[in-house]
Amino acid sequence: MGVGAKLATGLALTAALGGAAFWYLTEPVRLDAAELAALPDGDAAAGERIFWAAGCASCHAAPGSSGEAMLELAGGVELESEFGTFIAPNISTDAQHGIGGWTLGDFANAVKQGVSPEGTHYYPAFPYTSYSRMRDEDVANLFAFMQTLPAVASDAPGHQVSFPFTVRRGIGLWKRLYLNDExxxxxxxxxxxxxxxxxxxxxxxxxxxxxxxxxxxxxxxxxxxxxxxxxxxxxxxxxxxxxxxxxxxxxxxxxxxxxxxxxxxxxxxxxxxxxxxxxxxxxxxxxxxxxxxxxxxxxxxxxxxxxx
CATH class of the missing domain: 1.10.760 (Cytochrome Bc1 Complex; Chain D, domain 2)
Structure with a gap:
């Protein structure tokens, strides 16, 4: 094998190893089976306090909402940053447009780990690096309360971000630096x-x-x-x-x-x-x-x- 071929092979091997390392280090990490099994049944009445304390309506109610409209979680609030503009999604009980089809486990993984039911990273405009400190009973209570809220059949606009921030897999590296429960x-x-x-x-x-x-x-x-x-x-x-x-x-x-x-x-x-x-x-x-x-x-x- 010539020098050029050896160099090409070496570069290809290095690239493959680097790619494999990146894929491993950026893997979305979910709560383990034991943690999910230990999640308690939620209390909707107790969850109302968590809903307000956690500020869910501030981002997920339509911009300018007040009164009962704050419970219609259609999304749409724009969060501007140096990395782009992030749009809060619909998290109402609508199964198609919101989170009506989610399980408590799906919700806990989203809130505490920043991982979607499909296994992708959420952008940290969703403050899961703070919510990671939530007690399991409060996660369950919040989910129970949110199940009592109205369904809204509409989609919020998509995020306005450019490459490389469109590559969500890279958020896995960021989480290794900033996601903890300390x-x-x-x-x-x-x-x-x-x-x-x-x-x-x-x-x-x-x-x-x-x-x-x-x-x-x-x-x-x-x-x-x-x-x-x-x-x-x-x-x-x-x-x-x-x-x-x-x-x-x-x-x-x-x-x-x-x-x-x-x-x-x-x-x-x-x-x-x-x-x-x-x-x-x-x-x-x-x-x-x-x-x-x-x-x-x-x-x-x-x-x-x-x-x-």
């Missing part, structure tokens, strides 16, 4: 109220998805946890707010200076106003207990505290 901050020894707030903020409310700076890869820079724009740590934009101020803001949308929530935060307030008062108080206690981030790490992207 706490974002160490609050060992904290009182129960703070720990309850940690779960609400880090898992259900996925607050870090908007309030934490991102690395160039699109993953959260957790060294500045909740220190983006606005910075909602004890060293940031709400440093002089009391716990009562924070809880009231989450209920009413009004700041201590009588401004009101704007931008995407207005939709968050509509959700948070539906949860029990003790949940809002727990969130406030957590936000006062986390490490302070003294400097703003990225440009402001959402006017969360402006008068609207």
């Amino acid at each position: 706490p974002q901050v160490d609050l060992a020894g904290a009182v129960d109220q703070v720990l309850a707030g940690q779960y609400l903020v880090e898992a259900l409310g996925h607050c870090g998805e908007c309030h934490t700076p991102r690395a160039v890869t699109g993953g959260l820079d957790t060294s500045a946890w909740l220190g983006g724009r606005p910075n909602i740590t004890p060293g940031g934009d709400i440093a002089d707010w009391s716990e009562d101020d924070i809880a009231y803001y989450l209920e009413s949308g009004f700041t201590p200076d009588f401004d009101s929530a704007g931008g995407r935060m207005a939709a968050v307030i509509r959700n948070m106003a539906q949860v029990p008062a003790e949940d809002r108080e727990a969130i406030a206690a957590y936000l006062k207990a986390i490490p302070a981030v003294e400097s703003v790490a990225e440009p402001e992207s959402d006017d969360a505290f402006r008068a609207d």
Whole structure:
């Protein structure tokens, strides 16, 4: 065999090995059979609280929805990013256009692993890197509640992304960096109220998805946890707010200076106003207990505290 042929063979072998490694490392990882079998029966009444705390309507109700329309999960909200514009899909109970044909296992894999029933990766505009911390009973309760919501027979537009981000398989590598179920901050020894707030903020409310700076890869820079724009740590934009101020803001949308929530935060307030008062108080206690981030790490992207 000549030198050229040997070189070609070597390159082909290297390419094959590289391709095999990429395929292995990017394989969508589902919950294992034991985890799926252990999922409890859901309680729809308990799931309503999870629905609002998790902000499902903020993205999956039609843009501008309020009142009962927030329960019609037709999708359509646009989430702009440096990687393209992602459109929230229909997750209503319609079997053809939504998730009406899903099992609880399908739902758990989507929420906690970012994997579709067909075995493909979801884009992380769907905040499964936060929802991965959800308790199994809350996943089951949320699914049970969502089964009670109306079917909407329409499709949301597709995502607007360009190559190479159209290759979803590559998200598997990204997940290896950013998908886990570990706490974002160490609050060992904290009182129960703070720990309850940690779960609400880090898992259900996925607050870090908007309030934490991102690395160039699109993953959260957790060294500045909740220190983006606005910075909602004890060293940031709400440093002089009391716990009562924070809880009231989450209920009413009004700041201590009588401004009101704007931008995407207005939709968050509509959700948070539906949860029990003790949940809002727990969130406030957590936000006062986390490490302070003294400097703003990225440009402001959402006017969360402006008068609207």
